[in-house]
Amino acid sequence: MSLALATLLYEWRRYSAAMVALAVAGLLILAQVGMFTGIVKGVTATLDRSRADLIIMPAKMESLINSGGGSLPARLQPQMYMHPEVAEVAAWDIEGGRWVNHPKDGKKAVTTFVDVNLVDTRPGAVTLPVDFTEETRRALMEPYSVAVDESQLSRLGVKLGDTASLNGKTIRVRAILTGYPNINNASITVSRDTLRLLGMVQKNGKTGPLMVRLKDPARAEVVRDQLNKSSKGAYRAWTRGELAEANQGALMKEQIIGLFITATVIIGAFIGVAITSMTLRGAILSSIKEFASLRALGVPMNSLRAIVLELSLWVGVAGFIVTAILTVGVYLLALKGGVPMGFPLFWDIFVAILLLVIAGLSGLFSIGVLKKSQPADLLR
Numbered sequence: 001m002s003l004a005l006a007t008l009l010y011e012w013r014r015y016s017a018a019m020v021a022l023a024v025a026g027l028l029i030l031a032q033v034g035m036f037t038g039i040v041k042g043v044t045a046t047l048d049r050s051r052a053d054l055i056i057m058p059a060k061m062e063s064l065i066n067s068g069g070g071s072l073p074a075r076l077q078p079q080m081y082m083h084p085e086v087a088e089v090a091a092w093d094i095e096g097g098r099w100v101n102h103p104k105d106g107k108k109a110v111t112t113f114v115d116v117n118l119v120d121t122r123p124g125a126v127t128l129p130v131d132f133t134e135e136t137r138r139a140l141m142e143p144y145s146v147a148v149d150e151s152q153l154s155r156l157g158v159k160l161g162d163t164a165s166l167n168g169k170t171i172r173v174r175a176i177l178t179g180y181p182n183i184n185n186a187s188i189t190v191s192r193d194t195l196r197l198l199g200m201v202q203k204n205g206k207t208g209p210l211m212v213r214l215k216d217p218a219r220a221e222v223v224r225d226q227l228n229k230s231s232k233g234a235y236r237a238w239t240r241g242e243l244a245e246a247n248q249g250a251l252m253k254e255q256i257i258g259l260f261i262t263a264t265v266i267i268g269a270f271i272g273v274a275i276t277s278m279t280l281r282g283a284i285l286s287s288i289k290e291f292a293s294l295r296a297l298g299v300p301m302n303s304l305r306a307i308v309l310e311l312s313l314w315v316g317v318a319g320f321i322v323t324a325i326l327t328v329g330v331y332l333l334a335l336k337g338g339v340p341m342g343f344p345l346f347w348d349i350f351v352a353i354l355l356l357v358i359a360g361l362s363g364l365f366s367i368g369v370l371k372k373s374q375p376a377d378l379l380r
Contacts, residue, residue, distance in 0.1 A: 007307075008314045014283040015315050021275035022319025022358060025268030026351045027326045030343060032264055034331065036257055037342035040065060040247045042182040045340075046117040046189065047092065048244060049129035052211035053220040055092075055238045056080065059231070063250035064209075064243070071206040076235060080212055085223050087215045088126045093118050093208035095200040097167040099186070101157035110157035114166070115187040117180075118195050126213040127192075136175040140191045144198075145174035147189040151181040151337070156188075169198055181340050212237075248344060269358055276319075276362035280312055284366055305367050312363025316356040323351065 008015060041048065044064060047055070057064075058072060080089040095116040103109050120127045121141045128137065139145055146166075148156060153176070158164055163172050166188075177189065195201055214223055220239050227237040238246070327343065334341045 002310060005310075005314050007311060008318065011283070012318075015279060015318075018276040018279035018315050018359075018362070019319045019322055021279070022272050022316060022355050023322035023326055025272035025358065026320060026323030026355050027330070028264050028268045029261070029351050029354075030323065030327050030347065031330055032261055033347045034327070034334075034341035034343050035339070036261075037248055037344060038334070038340035039184055040244075041342050042180070042187075042340040043115070043184060044244070044247055045180045045182075046119065046127075046129055047211070048240065049131055050092075050211055050240075051124070051126045051128065051130060051213050052092075052240055053214045053217045054212040054224055054227070055240060055243050056210035056212060056227075056235050057238065057243075059233050059236045061236070063246040065247050065250040071208065072210065072235060074205050074207045077207060077210055080210065080227075083223065083227065085214050085216065085219060086212055088213040090120055090125065090127050090211050091207040091209070092127055092211050093195065093201060095195065096185070097198070097200065098165075099156060099188075100165040102163050102165070103157060107157070110155075112156070113185055114156070115182065115185045116166075116195065116198075116200060117187055117189040118192055119189055121191045121193075126211045131179065132177075136177070139174040140189070140194070142172075142174060144169070144171045144194055145190070146171050146194070147175035147177050148173055149177045149180040149182070149187070151339075152186045152188075155186050167198060167200070171198075183339055248342070265354070269354065272319075272355070272358040273361050273365070276312075276315065276359060277365040280308070280315070280362055280366040284308065308367055309360065309363045312359045312366070313356060315362075316359025319359065320352050320355045323355065 012019075047064075056072065056076065074091075077089050077091060080086050095118070096113055097116055099110070099112050099114040101110045118127065119125070119129065119132070119140065121137050122128070123137070136147055140147060148158065153159055156164070158173050160173055160176055163170055165171070171190075171194075180187065180189070190198070192201075214220060224237045224239055224242075227235075231237070331341050331343075
């Protein structure tokens with residue numbers, strides 16, 4: 001074990017303020033990224049948990065986030081079956097409507113706009129999420145029945161069994177979902193038949209993005225490339241994972257979100273460097289006699305500087321561990337409150353590197369204190 005690591009382990013209280021400062025800086029960044037990523041996960045939860053291996057979208061659409069309409073010619077759906085490896089194709093229409101609950105006991109009515117997600121209720125259907133229970137599937141088979149995530153119930157002013165109006169037609173809450181929150185617009189889920197009864201299915205020869213299930217999911221990338229090669233610019237095929245990454249990236253490219261995250265990185269870095277460097281300077285000053293003893297034993301100044309730099313990097317590692325613990329806590333609290341969060345690997349790595357850079361810079365700023373470690377001071 002190195003001297004720097006041993007010092008941190010045995011005198012961790014002296015460096016706790018630096019570790020907490022780094023943890024707060026990392027948490028500020030990850031919490032914002034997690035929230036924005038969670039927005040995407042909430043909107044696309046039905047798609048992400050479907051049995052689809054490929055998603056067919058208009059050629060110019062780069063994601064499902066802020067890319068305009070996603071209509072395709074309806075003739076493309078039967079054309080997908082011309083590929084020998086395609087097992088099932090279904091349109092995934094995303095609609096919206098005006099929601100008005102039917103309050104009881106004189107309570108105020110809730111009027112809002114809701115996103116309407118579509119699923120097919122046939123067992124094993126490509127659009128049916130894999131985590132839907134059999135009870136939920138059967139409930140959605142009833143005409144005008146809807147499923148609502150548990151986190152959306154108070155927002156929509158309903159509970160299981162209540163009725164409400166959607167675009168002027170009466171619907172009934174017949175199932176409660178878990179893990180389908182949406183902090184943007186409230187969302188509900190209906191069957192394709194109910195969507196038709198509500199008059200919300202696209203017409204005029206248009207359809208929404210297509211979900212495609214393959215006979216062999218392992219060949220998804222191969223079939224994707226084959227479909228794109230034969231599309232002649234009429235559409236673009238995506239793997240489900242590829243599209244999920246594109247959705248997250250599209251949201252992060254939004255100007256206002258980019259400004260928020262950039263400002264958070266700058267503020268977090270400033271706070272981290274300021275507090276960590278001051279903590280390191282104070283800890284080194286409190287151990288100045290030990291450093292003076294090392295110099296008296298013949299340890300060169302460059303070696304002492306290396307010890308301080310290594311110590312600062314170990315503080316950075318400890319700070320990231322604390323960040324991870326705090327982030328898990330925030331995630332669990334958000335999950336309990338029905339707020340979706342996600343932490344892409346890229347941002348996890350970015351924060352880890354950033355905290356090490358902050359710790360390293362703090363160590364450099366603290367090296368000057370070693371000049372006070374004069375062996376002659378030990379004789380006083």
